[in-house]
Amino acid sequence: MTQPPEQTAPSRLALAHVSKSFPGVKANQDISLAVRPGEIHALLGENGAGKSTLVKIIYGVQRADEGQVSFDGRPVEIASPKAARKLGIGMVFQHFSLFDGMTVLENIALGLDETVPAEELKARIKAILDSYSLPLDPDREVHTLSVGERQRIEIVRCLLQKPKLLIMDEPTSVLTPQEVERLFETLRQIAREGCSILYISHKLHEIKALCEAATILRAGRVVAACDPRIETTQHMAELMIGAELKHLQRPAASKQGAARLSVERLDMPGEPPFGTSLKGISFSAQAGEILGIAGVAGNGQAELLLALSGEHLASRNEAIKLDGRPIGLADAGARRSAGLACVPEERNGHAAVPDFSLAENVVLTARHRLPLAPSGLIRQGAVERYAGEVIARFDVRTTGPAALAGSLSGGNLQKFIMGREIGQRPDVLVVAQPTWGVDAGAAAAIRQALVDLAAQGSAIVVISQDLDELLELSDRLCVINEGRLSQARPVAGLKLEEIGLMMGGIHGESHEAEPAHA
Amino acid sequence: MLEWRRRREPSKAMLYLSPLIAIGLTMLTGMLIFGAIGYDGLRAVTAIFVTPLLEPQRWADLGVKAAPLIMIALGLAIGFRANVWNIGAEGQYVMGAIAGTGVALLTHDMTGWWILPAMALAGIAGGAAYAALPALLKVRLQVSEILTSLMLTYVAVQFLYYLVRGPWKDPDGFNFPQTKMFSASQTLPAVAEGSLVHLGVPLAILLALVAWFVLGKTVAGYAVRVVGRAPAAARYGGFDANRVTWAALLAGGGLAGLAGLLEAAGPFGQLTPQFPVGYGFTAIIVAFLGRLSPPGIVFGALVLAVTYVGGEIAQSTVRLPAAATGMFQALLLFFLLATDVLVRYRLAWKARPARSAP
Numbered sequence: 001m002t003q004p005p006e007q008t009a010p011s012r013l014a015l016a017h018v019s020k021s022f023p024g025v026k027a028n029q030d031i032s033l034a035v036r037p038g039e040i041h042a043l044l045g046e047n048g049a050g051k052s053t054l055v056k057i058i059y060g061v062q063r064a065d066e067g068q069v070s071f072d073g074r075p076v077e078i079a080s081p082k083a084a085r086k087l088g089i090g091m092v093f094q095h096f097s098l099f100d101g102m103t104v105l106e107n108i109a110l111g112l113d114e115t116v117p118a119e120e121l122k123a124r125i126k127a128i129l130d131s132y133s134l135p136l137d138p139d140r141e142v143h144t145l146s147v148g149e150r151q152r153i154e155i156v157r158c159l160l161q162k163p164k165l166l167i168m169d170e171p172t173s174v175l176t177p178q179e180v181e182r183l184f185e186t187l188r189q190i191a192r193e194g195c196s197i198l199y200i201s202h203k204l205h206e207i208k209a210l211c212e213a214a215t216i217l218r219a220g221r222v223v224a225a226c227d228p229r230i231e232t233t234q235h236m237a238e239l240m241i242g243a244e245l246k247h248l249q250r251p252a253a254s255k256q257g258a259a260r261l262s263v264e265r266l267d268m269p270g271e272p273p274f275g276t277s278l279k280g281i282s283f284s285a286q287a288g289e290i291l292g293i294a295g296v297a298g299n300g301q302a303e304l305l306l307a308l309s310g311e312h313l314a315s316r317n318e319a320i321k322l323d324g325r326p327i328g329l330a331d332a333g334a335r336r337s338a339g340l341a342c343v344p345e346e347r348n349g350h351a352a353v354p355d356f357s358l359a360e361n362v363v364l365t366a367r368h369r370l371p372l373a374p375s376g377l378i379r380q381g382a383v384e385r386y387a388g389e390v391i392a393r394f395d396v397r398t399t400g401p402a403a404l405a406g407s408l409s410g411g412n413l414q415k416f417i418m419g420r421e422i423g424q425r426p427d428v429l430v431v432a433q434p435t436w437g438v439d440a441g442a443a444a445a446i447r448q449a450l451v452d453l454a455a456q457g458s459a460i461v462v463i464s465q466d467l468d469e470l471l472e473l474s475d476r477l478c479v480i481n482e483g484r485l486s487q488a489r490p491v492a493g494l495k496l497e498e499i500g501l502m503m504g505g506i507h508g509e510s511h512e513a514e515p516a517h518a
Numbered sequence: 519m520l521e522w523r524r525r526r527e528p529s530k531a532m533l534y535l536s537p538l539i540a541i542g543l544t545m546l547t548g549m550l551i552f553g554a555i556g557y558d559g560l561r562a563v564t565a566i567f568v569t570p571l572l573e574p575q576r577w578a579d580l581g582v583k584a585a586p587l588i589m590i591a592l593g594l595a596i597g598f599r600a601n602v603w604n605i606g607a608e609g610q611y612v613m614g615a616i617a618g619t620g621v622a623l624l625t626h627d628m629t630g631w632w633i634l635p636a637m638a639l640a641g642i643a644g645g646a647a648y649a650a651l652p653a654l655l656k657v658r659l660q661v662s663e664i665l666t667s668l669m670l671t672y673v674a675v676q677f678l679y680y681l682v683r684g685p686w687k688d689p690d691g692f693n694f695p696q697t698k699m700f701s702a703s704q705t706l707p708a709v710a711e712g713s714l715v716h717l718g719v720p721l722a723i724l725l726a727l728v729a730w731f732v733l734g735k736t737v738a739g740y741a742v743r744v745v746g747r748a749p750a751a752a753r754y755g756g757f758d759a760n761r762v763t764w765a766a767l768l769a770g771g772g773l774a775g776l777a778g779l780l781e782a783a784g785p786f787g788q789l790t791p792q793f794p795v796g797y798g799f800t801a802i803i804v805a806f807l808g809r810l811s812p813p814g815i816v817f818g819a820l821v822l823a824v825t826y827v828g829g830e831i832a833q834s835t836v837r838l839p840a841a842a843t844g845m846f847q848a849l850l851l852f853f854l855l856a857t858d859v860l861v862r863y864r865l866a867w868k869a870r871p872a873r874s875a876p
Contacts, residue, residue, distance in 0.1 A: 346750070349751055364754070
């Protein structure tokens with residue numbers, strides 16, 4: 001519920017004809033938009049549409065080449081994020097800037113422009129947590145927290161500054177439905193109190209549920225401004241990608257064959273002190289099947305992926321079998337050679353080396369199954385050819401195989417990584433968060449590629465916190481919770497709420513139930 | 519106002535230019551410092567950095583000084599690329615020389631073509647074995663190789679002092695602390711009759727080419743680079759970080775040991791307490807000056823060789839203290855690390871914020 005805006009009140013944020021170019025790219029051209037006080041305003045667009053640049057201009061990270069930014073009716077120059085915060089602009093980034101080894105309180109203190117005594121800061125944090133009913137323990141160390149909880153730290157950090165405009169960059173990518181609903185309640189409450197919210201996302205039904213206005217960007221320009229409550233999702237998606245949205249093409253009847261990957265009573269202690277232990281994990285994935293594993297972040301997904309990829313070895317060789325052959329004690333390279341490929345959640349530094357070129361990143365995982373380095377000598381030509389194929393087939397926006405992986409946007413790098421693995425035609429592919437932070441068009445392409453790979457007889461395991469994605473992709477679904485995996489159930493007939501409850505409801509509730517002293 | 523701006527991608531040009539800028543800044547600063555304390559600053563810098571290049575009779579000396587630096591720095595660069603910080607090359611260099619000298623003393627009464635290769639192998643083995651200690655401690659017990667390799671250097675030097683004063687002292691050496699002179703079969707031949715340049719110089723260049731090829735073109739070299747840059751990605755890609763740590767330290771120790779043996783069997787012709795001259799430490803500067811790349815290291819070794827030879831010239835002509843060489847080398851490392859910022863950042867005039875609405 002929002003108040004009807006007073007017609008006379010000036011816009012909280014107004015951009016007039018803002019343009020910004022980088023060498024070779026016009027990131028923003030002639031962009032105008034206005035956000036009213038207390039309005040939740042969506043900024044929609046594909047990767048590379050210019051959302052990030054625009055937001056960076058508003059938050060003072062970049063400066064516009066041309067155009068005028070006004071705040072509360074006054075023209076302003078936002079020279080730095082500090083200046084933006086002084087104006088009353090807060091931002092929650094997609095990738096959190098938190099120190100894992102420090103507590104919530106310490107992280108918040110580090111992000112503040114002024115120095116506040118710890119006790120006072122704690123009291124202020126408690127007050128905010130209470131008034132928005134956010135479950136979060138200020139004394140926990142960040143590495144023990146789920147993604148949803150980490151996001152709350154960033155939100156609290158912003159709210160401490162009493163912002164007038166809050167920028168949220170892709171905030172729901174990794175939350176459970178209940179967590180999303182809770183976040184939306186928080187955002188609605190923030191907006192009711194008069195703070196405007198600029199909400200960046202590509203999840204259209206969320207925008208429909210939350211936002212009152214939307215500005216759609218494509219290729220650096222505003223292509224439409226609309227009221228998402230009225231506009232259809234389909235139409236907004238088409239405006240955003242500038243073409244008709246392709247629906248997932250699934251084979252009429254999925255013909256499922258023999259079990260290709262089977263895991264039996266896999267136990268693995270979590271890395272001390274806070275890793276999640278895997279307890280008696282059993283499942284199998286059949287040829288032609290996509291098996292979804294849902295769950296709230298931090299319930300053993302990362303550990304499960306490492307156990308399957310061979311980065312952590314099982315204690316028994318029989319715990320993991322590929323086409324009936326035990327591989328529980330085989331290392332990552334041997335498992336790849338045998339036909340098991342994995343894609344971890346973290347792209348930079350795990351699935352890819354940011355300082356390496358795309359061609360060099362091909363060598364990282366494709367050398368086992370493709371003749372890229374027979375007898376230990378890297379065949380540069382073959383490597384570049386394969387990188388080029390991946391770039392072409394998955395429409396990776398980049399200058400070519402020589403581009404550094406770190407120079408690609410998150411979505412483009414993900415397309416490249418997925419393409420690198422799918423192109424090797426693995427017998428079993430295990431992917432975590434295949435479309436995290438990827439725009440709608442690219443996400444559709446990645447999902448289609450997964451479906452096609454399964455149709456060719458591979459078994460696919462998708463570990464994701466994005467339930468919509470799992471429901472769209474999977475044939476069967478199971479849930480991981482505190483290191484245990486539920487029975488897999490056919491997706492047909494499964495209700496969203498049921499799965500949400502299997503995932504443990506609203507994460508963080510249990511911490512709040514503990515007496516919050518100390 | 520000038521300000522630092524982050525580059526979108528690290529600058530390739532600056533990657534290669536910043537060492538040259540660092541050399542320029544070193545010369546300028548050295549000139550100012552020696553000028554300020556009463557020397558002719560310009561002459562001092564000219565003597566150190568320019569004279570060795572202009573006088574052809576010094577060139578052989580440059581090569582002889584550069585060769586051990588190239589070999590040691592190659593090994594260090596492999597380690598540094600893999601995030602293995604072997605600071606104890608000096609100790610491995612000494613141990614390589616000791617092991618090779620051991621073979622020389624055993625074979626002193628023999629002749630044959632095989633003696634020198636056997637000494638070289640012993641040198642490599644000695645250096646590698648000495649680097650295996652930090653490797654073992656690092657892999658098994660997670661002990662920092664920076665500390666262990668550095669501390670072991672002093673043990674090696676003391677061991678050398680003990681040998682040349684005790685069991686290995688030349689009985690006909692008038693009680694000087696030194697070993698017997700190596701025989702003809704145990705001394706490195708010169709590349710040409712009457713030249714100072716010994717066989718180690720072309721060997722160093724050859725090793726640089728091999729290292730360049732291995733680092734850039736093989737899966738083994740890729741493993742070294744990926745383990746250093748992104749350990750999690752390396753594990754994901756099926757590379758074993760412990761194996762890379764072992765390989766990097768053994769390669770570094772082996773190359774330092776070989777350099778030590780070549781120095782003993784070349785310019786020295788025996789072991790004396792003056793044998794450790796700090797090449798193992800100077801090679802750290804060489805590795806960074808050369809951007810941890812083998813061709814760069816050849817260049818970097820030549821620059822540092824120039825400062826060694828130039829330092830000697832400056833002692834006699836400008837009467838600079840011997841410590842001046844070390845000071846210039848330290849300045850060089852300092853500026854090298856400082857100018858590294860140019861690779862990822864650029865200097866720009868502070869732009870005015872957008873104001874002019876059309």
